[in-house]
Amino acid sequence: MSDMGAKDLAVASIPACIHETVNFIQPNGSWEGRTRELMREVGIDDVSPAVYGKYLAQHSIAVTAVTFGVARSADSLLLLAQFEPATILGSNRRKRV
Secondary structure (H helix, E strand, C coil), rough: CCCCCHHHHHHHCCCCCHHHHHHHHHHCCCCEECCCHHHHHHHHCCCCHHHHHHHHHHCCCCHHHHEEEEEEECCCCCEEECCCCCCCCCCEEEEEE
């Protein structure tokens, strides 16, 4: 059995739907809309929106280089996702600019 470091364990614990989401967001740099819309665009159908939102919150920038947040619109909450290219995947340290 290999000896995984904390960083490797953190990356290995990321659900597949989050990897798919990060791969979807990175080329564009950001995304904004409802959680269900993001799930539909990414092709995620194996978890509920509530579980997906929980995964997004748990696996934000420290591991994926994508920050996830919410903003309120007139009639709902919007999911905001932003790729942070200065962040090293698997690290909780940000490059200062």
